Amino acid sequence: MAGEKxxxxxxxxxxxxxxxxxxxxxxxxxxxxxxxxxKFDKALSERNEKLKKAVVATYKIYKSPFEALxxxxxxxxxxxxxxxALQEAYSIxxxxxxxxxxxxxxxxxxxxxxxxxxxxxxxxxxEKASYTTGGQFIYLxxxxxxxxxxxxxxxxFREIPGTxxxxxxxxALDFEETVTEPTEKSVLEERDIEILKIIKKEFYGNETQ
Numbered sequence: 001m002a003g004e005k006x007x008x009x010x011x012x013x014x015x016x017x018x019x020x021x022x023x024x025x026x027x028x029x030x031x032x033x034x035x036x037x038x039k040f041d042k043a044l045s046e047r048n049e050k051l052k053k054a055v056v057a058t059y060k061i062y063k064s065p066f067e068a069l070x071x072x073x074x075x076x077x078x079x080x081x082x083x084x085a086l087q088e089a090y091s092i093x094x095x096x097x098x099x100x101x102x103x104x105x106x107x108x109x110x111x112x113x114x115x116x117x118x119x120x121x122x123x124x125x126x127e128k129a130s131y132t133t134g135g136q137f138i139y140l141x142x143x144x145x146x147x148x149x150x151x152x153x154x155x156x157f158r159e160i161p162g163t164x165x166x167x168x169x170x171x172a173l174d175f176e177e178t179v180t181e182p183t184e185k186s187v188l189e190e191r192d193i194e195i196l197k198i199i200k201k202e203f204y205g206n207e208t209q
Contacts, residue, residue, distance in 0.1 A: 131157070153175035
């Protein structure tokens with residue numbers, strides 16, 4: 001009888017040990033292999049944090065060029081000139097739109113209206129690849145929107161195709177009325193819209209529209 005109890009006790013102990021090893025292995029497996037959802041959330045969070053840091057570091061330069069780069073920085077001087085060029089182009093476009101609106105009010109007859117059919121603004125910005133194709137133009141836009149409160153129109157580069165006489169295409173600086181909520185109608189790409197949101201939140205909070 002004592003022998004049977006001993007065998008039963010050994011069997012229970014052996015089963016308990018196997019169960020303990022199984023639970024530990026299962027727990028370790030859960031820790032090592034998180035769900036795909038958790039992996040995605042973590043990767044997305046890391047990506048957003050990296051983007052935020054990059055945007056903040058870059059926009060600091062455009063917001064206060066000389067403070068960020070030094071009083072004698074040639075790059076800071078170039079950025080200030082670029083910002084001035086963008087604001088000048090914005091003023092030209094807005095002035096033309098106001099003039100056209102006034103003409104339309106004075107003469108609502110579409111047949112007799114004087115109007116702007118084509119407005120092509122040439123700017124030194126169109127010659128800089130860092131803006132036309134390099135992704136830096138959105139920081140100038142952020143400066144224009146939030147530092148100068150010039151946000152009725154959104155600037156963008158329009159590629160002008162070449163002609164038989166001059167086959168080389170070029171860029172013109174254009175503007176489109178800013179949409180209240182970024183949609184598929186916006187001239188900005190999704191990444192640019194995301195960058196503007198980060199700039200607004202990190203630097204201006206609720207100070208601007």
